[in-house]
Amino acid sequence: MTRRHEQIAEALREAIADGRHPxxxxxxxxxxxxxxxxxxxxxVRQAVSALQAEGMIGSRQGARRVVLSTAPxxxxxxxxxxxxxxRAGGHTxxxxxxxxxxxxxxxxxxxxxxxxPQSQVLRVLRVRTLDGEPVLLERTxxxxxxxxxxxxxxxxxxxxxQSLYDDTGLVFAHGEHxxxxxxxxxxxxxxxxxxxxxxxxxxxxxxxxxxxxxxESSDDRYRPGSVVFTVRNSTQANxxxxxxxx
Amino acid sequence: MTRRHEQIAEALREAIADGRHPxxxxxxxxxxxxxxxxxxxxxVRQAVSALQAEGMIGSRQGARRVVLSTAPxxxxxxxxxxxxxxRAGGHTxxxxxxxxxxxxxxxxxxxxxxxxPQSQVLRVLRVRTLDGEPVLLERTxxxxxxxxxxxxxxxxxxxxxQSLYDDTGLVFAHGEHxxxxxxxxxxxxxxxxxxxxxxxxxxxxxxxxxxxxxxESSDDRYRPGSVVFTVRNSTQANxxxxxxxx
DNA sequence: TAGTGGTCTAGACCACATT
DNA sequence: ATGTGGTCTAGACCACTAT
Numbered sequence: 001m002t003r004r005h006e007q008i009a010e011a012l013r014e015a016i017a018d019g020r021h022p023x024x025x026x027x028x029x030x031x032x033x034x035x036x037x038x039x040x041x042x043x044v045r046q047a048v049s050a051l052q053a054e055g056m057i058g059s060r061q062g063a064r065r066v067v068l069s070t071a072p073x074x075x076x077x078x079x080x081x082x083x084x085x086x087r088a089g090g091h092t093x094x095x096x097x098x099x100x101x102x103x104x105x106x107x108x109x110x111x112x113x114x115x116x117p118q119s120q121v122l123r124v125l126r127v128r129t130l131d132g133e134p135v136l137l138e139r140t141x142x143x144x145x146x147x148x149x150x151x152x153x154x155x156x157x158x159x160x161x162q163s164l165y166d167d168t169g170l171v172f173a174h175g176e177h178x179x180x181x182x183x184x185x186x187x188x189x190x191x192x193x194x195x196x197x198x199x200x201x202x203x204x205x206x207x208x209x210x211x212x213x214x215x216e217s218s219d220d221r222y223r224p225g226s227v228v229f230t231v232r233n234s235t236q237a238n239x240x241x242x243x244x245x246x
Numbered sequence: 247m248t249r250r251h252e253q254i255a256e257a258l259r260e261a262i263a264d265g266r267h268p269x270x271x272x273x274x275x276x277x278x279x280x281x282x283x284x285x286x287x288x289x290v291r292q293a294v295s296a297l298q299a300e301g302m303i304g305s306r307q308g309a310r311r312v313v314l315s316t317a318p319x320x321x322x323x324x325x326x327x328x329x330x331x332x333r334a335g336g337h338t339x340x341x342x343x344x345x346x347x348x349x350x351x352x353x354x355x356x357x358x359x360x361x362x363p364q365s366q367v368l369r370v371l372r373v374r375t376l377d378g379e380p381v382l383l384e385r386t387x388x389x390x391x392x393x394x395x396x397x398x399x400x401x402x403x404x405x406x407x408q409s410l411y412d413d414t415g416l417v418f419a420h421g422e423h424x425x426x427x428x429x430x431x432x433x434x435x436x437x438x439x440x441x442x443x444x445x446x447x448x449x450x451x452x453x454x455x456x457x458x459x460x461x462e463s464s465d466d467r468y469r470p471g472s473v474v475f476t477v478r479n480s481t482q483a484n485x486x487x488x489x490x491x492x
Numbered sequence: 493t494a495g496t497g498g499t500c501t502a503g504a505c506c507a508c509a510t511t
Numbered sequence: 512a513t514g515t516g517g518t519c520t521a522g523a524c525c526a527c528t529a530t
Contacts, residue, residue, distance in 0.1 A: 003499070024360070024458050029515060040501045045516090053299065058420055058458060061516050062508030066458045068420055114270070174304055174314055179475040181427035181447040181468075199445030201427040212270050212304060212312045222427075229425040231477060249518070275496060286520045291497090307497050308527030498526075507517075 004039050008047035011037075016056060016067055026064035027057060081172075082128050082136060083159035094129040097155040098191070102147060112206050113143045113214040122147035127191050135226035137191050140218040146170065173210035179203050179229060182221065192223045199224050254283050254293035262302060262313055272310035273303060327418075328374050328382060329405035340375040343401040344437070348393060358452050359389045359460045368393035373437050381472035383437050386464040392416065419456035425449050425475060428467065438469045445470055 015021050028036070033044045048065060051057045059065040086093035105113065105121040113121070121141050128136040142150050149168045150160070157163050164170045182202045189196040201222040208214045261267050274282070279290045294311060297303045305311040332339035351359065351367045359367070367387050374382040388396050395414045396406070403409050410416045428448045435442040447468040454460045 005499075031515085040503090042502090043500060046499080055420070055422070058456060059516070060456050060509080062514085063510075064515070066456075068454065068458045069422070174301070176301070176315070177477040179425055179447070179477065180473070181445040181470050183445050197443065199427040199429050201425070201447075208314065210304060210306050210312075212314045224427050227426070229475075229477075231423040231425065231475075251518075277496080286522090288521090289519060292518080305497070306528080308495085309529075310496070493530085494528100495530100496526100496528075499524085501523080502521100504520080505518085507515100509513105509515075511513085 004037070005043050005046035005050070008033065008037050008039070008044060009050045012047065012051055013056070016051075017070055019070075021067050023067050023070060025067050027067065029064060081159060081161040083162065086130055091130045092132070093158055094132065095126055095156060095158065097124060097126050097157075099123070099125040100151060105141070109141050109217060112217040113141065115143060120144035120147065122150055124150065125187075130226060133226070134192050135223045137188055137221045138218055139220075140216055142216045143214060146215055170215065171210055172207045172215065174212065175205055175207045177203050177205045184221070188221055192221070194223055201227065201229070203229070250283070250285050251289050251292035251296070254279065254285070254290060255296045257283075258293065258297055259302070262297075263316055265316075267313050269313050269316060271313050273313065275310060327405060327407040329408065332376055337376045338378070339404055340378065341372055341402060341404065343370060343372050343403075345369075345371040346397060351387070355387050355463060358463045359387065361389060366390035366393065368396055370396065371433075376472060379472070380438050381469045383434055383467045384464055385466075386462055388462045389460060392461055416461065417456055418453045418461065420458065421451055421453045423449050423451045430467070434467055438467070440469055447473065447475070449475070 012021075012027070021027055027033075027048070030041050030044045030048070033047075034041045037044070048057065048059070052059060052065075056067065056069050056071075057065045058068050082095070083093040101123050102120055103123060104118045105115055107117060109115075109121060110117050110119060113119075115121070121144055124138070124140045124142065126138040126140065127134050128138060130136075146164070146168070149164060149170070152167070153160060153163050161172060180202050182200055183197045184192065184194050184200050186196060188194070188200060189198070192200070194200075201224060203220045203222070204218065205220065206214055206217045258267075258273070267273055273279075273294070276287050276290045276294070279293075280287045283290070294303065294305070298305060298311075302313065302315050302317075303311045304314050328341070329339040347369050348366055349369060350364045351361055353363060355361075355367060356363050356365060359365075361367070367390055370384070370386045370388065372384045372386065373380050374384060376382075392410070392414070395410055395416070398413070399406060399409050407418060426448050427445055429443045430438065430440050430446050432442060434440070434446060435444070438446070440446075447470060449466045449468070450464065451466065452460055452463045
């Protein structure tokens with residue numbers, strides 16, 4: 001990365017991670033960082049605002065910035081992609097397509113994907129495994145214009161996100177996630193190996209391209225104990241979300 | 247708000263909310279906004295980066311910014327405070343303290359609150375209602391230094407956050423939330439009026455002051471159907487979280 | 493090729509926290 | 512009183528998108 005502000009942000013993340021700036025301690029002033037890195041104050045502010053958005057530091061006018069956490073928050077990619085998240089945590093992702101059918105979109109699906117009513121969509125049921133164990137059941141609806149590319153993927157495709165990018169250049173850029181809890185239904189219990197009625201963490205998400213065009217909408221159900229969703233937030237900065245192992 | 251960048255951000259939020267910039271459409275260029283508002287480009291960039299952090303718009307180098315969503319995301323305050331969230335959604339919050347005991351911190355509690363082992367803490371069990379219905383059971387551990395102020399609050403205190411601020415000037419500034427699903431235990435089922443073993447959405451959170459000093463740590467269990475957690479995120483911008491009614 | 497957003501500079505002034 | 516972060520300006524150059 002040649003961008004100066006990214007370099008400075010990375011240097012600060014490392015300094016925080018290895019304890020040179022302990023939790024509860026203060027960061028150097030903007031002026032000092034600017035001089036040390038030979039950049040203007042604006043560039044330093046760009047760097048620290050990234051850490052602030054990640055929830056690692058907090059700041060108040062008039063006082064030095066404070067270290068809040070040593071853990072760097074994870075990226076959108078890791079929130080979006082099961083495979084990328086799994087690998088980031090040192091686990092082995094796997095998966096298998098159980099069903100894949102084309103049909104007309106239901107009313108609410110067409111609305112979520114911003115499609116005309118009755119448009120063709122692709123409905124996929126997929127189980128995902130972590131180190132061989134099933135932990136997630138995905139019911140995904142893909143917009144018709146990407147359906148062919150999705151169906152060309154192998155049934156045990158490890159990373160759908162990566163494969164779609166490689167094959168078609170498609171980038172997932174934005175997502176909205178609704179999280180709640182539901183009782184396992186018959187299909188859920190069979191596929192995830194839990195009792196019917198036992199609690200599952202449900203994430204309903206819709207993902208779009210950089211231009212804001214919806215690509216997919218999914219109902220994902222996680223086996224409890226396997227996955228925790230973490231959100232860090234702040235009055236001042238922008239919160240950040242990540243998916244983590246319990 | 248006298249800050250120019252906030253004014254511009256608010257003007258853009260309104261323009262998006264009332265459809266002058268529809269979802270999928272483009273925003274005016276930075277240069278145009280700068281001229282229109284009589285400010286420099288830097289101030290415009292500050293304004294749009296706020297909307298970006300809220301997930302309302304996306305941007306790509308070389309192309310105009312795109313509107314992703316009309317819904318303004320909610321603030322940290324609403325994520326943190328049940329009462330503030332409820333009122334923001336047009337509901338009436340209520341609640342009652344069921345138990346309140348002082349005791350020595352457990353090992354993991356002391357660690358979460360950054361206290362010495364065996365420090366005094368205050369353990370509170372509180373049920374929260376929305377329009378009279380119980381929807382949330384909170385098991386909160388407060389650090390000893392704030393325990394007196396918490397115990398002085400009335401049992402049916404509507405907003406603990408607001409009252410603590412009024413009484414002691416305490417501000418909650420940062421939070422970390424871990425979300426998963428659990429089966430209702432005996433206490434949960436009695437207090438929330440659900441069957442034992444039925445799914446609950448659990449949020450374990452720790453909140454700190456602006457200086458990063460932990461104040462409280464809580465295990466919150468939501469009755470399903472009453473509450474959904476929403477996270478919006480992006481490759482480029484910073485994700486944002488909010489709590490919303492189903 | 494023209495327009496747009498991303499990066500960076502070098503200043504200025506203000507509000508707030510600390511001492 | 513001094514230092515610090517928050518706001519704002521007026522420029523410059525570059526990388527990328529669109530046409």
